Amino acid sequence: MKKHSMPEMKEGSVNVTPLIDVVMCLIIFFMLMTKLGVARGIDKDIKLPNAILGAKIENMGDTLSLNVHYMPSAEIPQVTAQVESTTKEVKLTEGRDKPLERVLIAFKKSHGDKSRIIIRGDQNLTYGQLEKVLMAISNAGINDTAYETKPADPNAVAAAP
Amino acid sequence: MKMKGAKQVHYESGPNMIPLVDVVMVILIFLMLAGTFGGATQFLLSKQGLHKKGSSAAKPDPNKPIDTPVEIHIDNIPDPSSPDGGGFRAQGTGIKPTASGDMLRQELEAKLAQFKAAGTSPDQLEIVLYPGRNVKYRNLIEVYQAALQAKYTKVAFATSH
Numbered sequence: 001m002k003k004h005s006m007p008e009m010k011e012g013s014v015n016v017t018p019l020i021d022v023v024m025c026l027i028i029f030f031m032l033m034t035k036l037g038v039a040r041g042i043d044k045d046i047k048l049p050n051a052i053l054g055a056k057i058e059n060m061g062d063t064l065s066l067n068v069h070y071m072p073s074a075e076i077p078q079v080t081a082q083v084e085s086t087t088k089e090v091k092l093t094e095g096r097d098k099p100l101e102r103v104l105i106a107f108k109k110s111h112g113d114k115s116r117i118i119i120r121g122d123q124n125l126t127y128g129q130l131e132k133v134l135m136a137i138s139n140a141g142i143n144d145t146a147y148e149t150k151p152a153d154p155n156a157v158a159a160a161p
Numbered sequence: 162m163k164m165k166g167a168k169q170v171h172y173e174s175g176p177n178m179i180p181l182v183d184v185v186m187v188i189l190i191f192l193m194l195a196g197t198f199g200g201a202t203q204f205l206l207s208k209q210g211l212h213k214k215g216s217s218a219a220k221p222d223p224n225k226p227i228d229t230p231v232e233i234h235i236d237n238i239p240d241p242s243s244p245d246g247g248g249f250r251a252q253g254t255g256i257k258p259t260a261s262g263d264m265l266r267q268e269l270e271a272k273l274a275q276f277k278a279a280g281t282s283p284d285q286l287e288i289v290l291y292p293g294r295n296v297k298y299r300n301l302i303e304v305y306q307a308a309l310q311a312k313y314t315k316v317a318f319a320t321s322h
Contacts, residue, residue, distance in 0.1 A: 019182060023185045026189055027192065049303075051306050053205065054202075054203025055203060055205075124299070125297070126298070127295070127296045127298070131294070131321055138211040138213070142210075144208050148203075149202065151202075
């Protein structure tokens, strides 16, 4: 009786099935752990102050972020914000006009009582400069504000002189 | 004599996985680049509007009692030798002058204990910060944070002195 033997298996390519498993795990990890950045018009060059305390804002839908840049020896700070899907400078005053106030009033009109302004101020900003932005926010009738900070290490803050 | 060739054995190798690996890699790289890990920043929240000179922030609600203000005056203390350019000094009625956020927190906690002993709840108190024009934003945040750590729920800024 003729025996049939298995023909030799040729050396094929690398078995990629375990690689798929690992890559799928990584994808699921990144999908769960990251959140796609929603464009808020934030300026990452601004050095935010540190704070131990802080809350998260879950719903960013009714917020407007104002980037308040530090301008040394200037009375009026430079403010940038996302207006009509574009991040651009919004002047506090322009002659008799107050563009920032107009933007804030329009924002309050579109979002009503849920309006919230997020202030991203440079840590070296002076209150004299920040005050002008706060005045504009107050004149627009918005009381809900949030001051964005970076988380600080409580031990480092306690150890600081 | 007819020679018969060896039978070609064809193995079912399944679907080709290599394009799948390519697609999965692209998705992975996209998620790595586009996503941002949450928790990078936090917020100090405030629903108290700006206190302007000669008036309080919001229109008083006749159905609610007026909040008792706890005023804190903040001055800038320049120090050219300091890497930060200087610090601050915070003081108020019944609050000893201090240049430390931690000491200020302790002073505010002591003051809160006095109010509680007198029957005033923290919800009826409002910390009003009166910063000088040259006070740095990072020092303001430190004072703001001290007030929140001392369990005050309402903290507002006033126009500068």
